[in-house]
Structures are given as C-alpha cells and as structure tokens.
Amino acid sequence: MNQYPDPGPGEPWHQPDGQTPGWGLPPEQHHGGVIEPYGAPTGGYQPMGQQPPPGAEVPLGTVGEIAFSQSTVITPIGRFPIRGTVWTVNDMSRTERTTPTWAVVVAILVFWWTCLLGLLFLLVKEQKTTGHVQVSVQGHDKHYTTSILVTHPAVVGQIHQQVNYARNLA
Numbered sequence: 001m002n003q004y005p006d007p008g009p010g011e012p013w014h015q016p017d018g019q020t021p022g023w024g025l026p027p028e029q030h031h032g033g034v035i036e037p038y039g040a041p042t043g044g045y046q047p048m049g050q051q052p053p054p055g056a057e058v059p060l061g062t063v064g065e066i067a068f069s070q071s072t073v074i075t076p077i078g079r080f081p082i083r084g085t086v087w088t089v090n091d092m093s094r095t096e097r098t099t100p101t102w103a104v105v106v107a108i109l110v111f112w113w114t115c116l117l118g119l120l121f122l123l124v125k126e127q128k129t130t131g132h133v134q135v136s137v138q139g140h141d142k143h144y145t146t147s148i149l150v151t152h153p154a155v156v157g158q159i160h161q162q163v164n165y166a167r168n169l170a
Contacts, residue, residue, distance in 0.1 A: 060169070063135050063162045064146035070169065073137055075144040085139030085170045087163050093131030093150040100126045133159050137166075 057069040067074040073082050103124040110118030129152055136145040150156055 061162050061165055063159060063166070064148045066135065066137055066144060066146055068166045068169065073139070073166075075137070075142075077142060077144055080140040080142050082139075082166070082170050085137050085166075087167050087170065088136040088138075089160060089163050090134040090136075091131075091156055092134060093129055093153075093156060095127060095129045095153055097125045097127050099124060127153075129153055129155075135159065135163060139170075 057072055059067040059069050059074065061068055065076055068082055071082055072079050073085055099122055103121045107118045107121035110121065112118075129150055132147045132149050133156055134145060134147050136143065138144075148155075148159060
C-alpha cells in the first residue's frame with residue numbers, strides 16, 4: 001500500500017519506469033524527501049533541534065568517515081572501544097605557488113608600453129593545494145583507513161587537530 005500517489009506523465013519527479021520517487025531506497029530509509037546516509041540505522045533520522053535519546057553517545061568529532069565519541073570509534077565497518085586505538089595521519093597533499101597565466105599575459109602586453117614596469121605582474125603568485133590526507137585507526141582487531149581530499153592548507157591542520165583530540169581520548 002503506497003502512501004504517495006503515482007505521478008502522472010510530465011509531472012516533476014516522474015520516473016521513466018513509472019515508479020514513485022525514492023531512487024531505489026528501501027521505504028524505511030526514505031522519509032518524504034529526506035534520505036538517510038547509506039548504512040544509517042533505520043529510524044535514526046532526527047530533525048534539527050531534537051535531542052538524541054537518553055543513553056545514546058553523541059559523537060565528539062569526525063575525521064572523514066570515522067566518528068568518535070568519549071568511549072567509542074564509529075566506522076563503516078563497525079564500532080569498537082576508543083581506548084587502546086592507534087591513530088595514524090599521512091599527509092599526501094602538496095601546495096604549489098605559481099604565477100597565474102593572466103599575470104604572464106598582462107606582463108607581456110604591458111611590457112611593450114611601460115618597459116620594466118610590466119614585469120611587476122610576474123610577482124603575482126597563486127597558491128594551489130591538491131592531494132589528500134589519509135587517516136587510519138586500528139585497535140581491537142579492526143583497522144579502517146579513510147582519505148580526505150584537501151583543497152586548502154588549513155584543512156590539513158584541522159584534520160591533525162581532530163586526530164590529536166581522538167588520540168587524547170584513546
């Protein structure tokens with residue numbers, strides 16, 4: 001018994017095969033437009049402003065796909081106690097400082113009219129960060145590694161702070 005009426009042809013959300021919206025999710029994970037994250041326990045959806053149920057641990061931080069609370073590490077492969085875990089961070093990002101193409105073009109064009117003054121445009125530098133940071137947690141016969149894409153050097157510092165906080169709890 002479907003509580004949502006089937007959309008007619010041409011209506012928004014009309015599915016090619018005539019199915020109702022839901023993108024193939026089980027009905028218990030589809031909450032009227034709000035989709036639970038993959039692997040989330042059913043019924044785990046809580047609208048903003050509501051408190052978690054009593055006795056549930058609130059995550060203190062997350063690092064990529066790894067969340068941790070006062071006493072538990074939560075990963076896609078399962079939960080395990082945080083005490084005795086080993087955290088490892090590998091920074092595989094790199095930051096390059098280069099002269100942007102527009103500055104080179106302007107320096108060449110302006111050089112003909114102002115001689116050496118146009119060369120000042122070559123002092124303009126652009127900073128670009130690429131790569132990822134790999135975070136691993138292991139303990140209690142479980143091991144999980146996640147990679148986090150990095151687009152700014154400050155993100156690397158934030159990841160290190162989160163991992164150091166988790167290490168202090170361990």
